[in-house]
Amino acid sequence: MKAILCTRFGGPDDLVLADIAEPVPGAGEAVVRIEAVGLNFYDTLIIAGRYQRKPPFPFSPGGEFAGVVERVGAGVSDFAQGDRVIGYITYGAARQRIAVETRKLVKLTADLGLTRAAGLTVTYGTAYLALIERAQLKRGETLAVLGASGGVGLATVELGKLLGARVIACTSTDDKLAFARAHGADVTINYTREDLRDALKREGGDHGIDVIFDPVGGPHSEAALRAIAWKGRHLVVGFAAGEIPKLPLNLTLLKGCDVLGVYFGDWVRREPDRYRACMAELTRWAGDGKLSCHVHRVYPLAATAQALKALTGREVMGKVIVTP
Numbered sequence: 303m304k305a306i307l308c309t310r311f312g313g314p315d316d317l318v319l320a321d322i323a324e325p326v327p328g329a330g331e332a333v334v335r336i337e338a339v340g341l342n343f344y345d346t347l348i349i350a351g352r353y354q355r356k357p358p359f360p361f362s363p364g365g366e367f368a369g370v371v372e373r374v375g376a377g378v379s380d381f382a383q384g385d386r387v388i389g390y391i392t393y394g395a396a397r398q399r400i401a402v403e404t405r406k407l408v409k410l411t412a413d414l415g416l417t418r419a420a421g422l423t424v425t426y427g428t429a430y431l432a433l434i435e436r437a438q439l440k441r442g443e444t445l446a447v448l449g450a451s452g453g454v455g456l457a458t459v460e461l462g463k464l465l466g467a468r469v470i471a472c473t474s475t476d477d478k479l480a481f482a483r484a485h486g487a488d489v490t491i492n493y494t495r496e497d498l499r500d501a502l503k504r505e506g507g508d509h510g511i512d513v514i515f516d517p518v519g520g521p522h523s524e525a526a527l528r529a530i531a532w533k534g535r536h537l538v539v540g541f542a543a544g545e546i547p548k549l550p551l552n553l554t555l556l557k558g559c560d561v562l563g564v565y566f567g568d569w570v571r572r573e574p575d576r577y578r579a580c581m582a583e584l585t586r587w588a589g590d591g592k593l594s595c596h597v598h599r600v601y602p603l604a605a606t607a608q609a610l611k612a613l614t615g616r617e618v619m620g621k622v623i624v625t626p
């Protein structure tokens with residue numbers, strides 16, 4: 303079977319398409335035929351050796367997938383051949399089949415195609431962890447989302463609306479702003495044209511911004527924090543801009559605010575019951591059409607490098623999906 307392999311740290315063009323042995327399910331595992339893989343920005347970091355986890359070589363990128371169970375190993379009673387599933391494994395999915403512990407699978411009973419389902423877990427899961435578990439976003443609060451048309455950004459715009467927030471989408475181009483608005487954003491800010499702090503202060507009024515979702519980092523983080531409300535929550539999600547900012551702590555004192563870390567991968571490992579509850583809710587909302595799971599473009603497995611370059615090139619709105 304075919305797999306995309308990372309055999310040394312490097313860029314997307316260093317990945318190789320290889321023939322590897324078919325997997326065999328061990329005890330507690332299922333072999334899943336992968337129909338679609340969701341790529342995320344962190345895939346570009348993991349293949350470069352710049353992610354917090356450094357897998358042993360060779361490994362496949364692709365942390366989330368959707369597919370169909372083909373075989374189950376000893377002791378597996380909760381999954382059977384033919385089940386439609388989605389899975390989250392951090393890395394390893396960019397291949398045609400995988401043997402995976404069934405505790406990492408979620409049965410897909412909702413009316414949701416596998417291509418869209420493949421990109422649900424990391425983006426909406428991170429949005430759920432950030433808004434519901436960490437920030438405890440309340441109906442009527444103002445939520446500013448940076449990088450609002452990207453994977454986690456778009457998911458947060460949609461989930462924020464679903465939870466009853468007033469959503470301010472902040473992004474770098476007018477096309478991306480229009481896209482965020484079409485997905486529910488109430489207000490938009492183009493942060494390449496306008497000073498982000500001034501624009502957020504204007505939109506937040508005297509009260510300020512209750513919750514800031516920040517997957518971008520760089521200079522945008524401090525600019526946004528300066529517009530936060532009393533008792534606001536600044537969610538630290540990622541650093542797509544490349545620079546990990548240092549925030550002046552006096553701002554947290556003056557604003558009486560919280561800076562909250564959001565780490566989806568560790569949350570899944572540390573709080574599996576909460577993760578399962580989250581996925582049950584997200585798959586239901588997606589099946590009911592309340593979350594778009596928008597697919598920017600689908601690439602064949604052999605074009606995984608192009609899909610990753612679209613992410614680093616800041617082109618993607620929603621998700622890029624690879625079909626093995």
Ligand SMILES: NC(=O)c1ccc[n+]([C@@H]2O[C@H](COP(=O)([O-])OP(=O)(O)OC[C@H]3O[C@@H](n4cnc5c(N)ncnc54)[C@H](OP(=O)(O)O)[C@@H]3O)[C@@H](O)[C@H]2O)c1
Nearest residue numbers: 343449452453454473474517539540541542543564565566
């Ligand atoms: N903490 C967690 O658990 C968690 C979970 C998932 C993702 N993340 C992190 O969140 C960030 C976004 O992930 P994603 O998968 O949503 O990525 P994505 O789809 O590529 O979106 C990233 C967004 O960041 C903005 N951006 C600003 N400067 C950029 C640059 N130099 N290169 C690329 N994008 C840039 C872009 O929006 P504009 O053009 O509008 O600025 C882009 O849409 C990443 O840092 C990722 O590692 C963290």
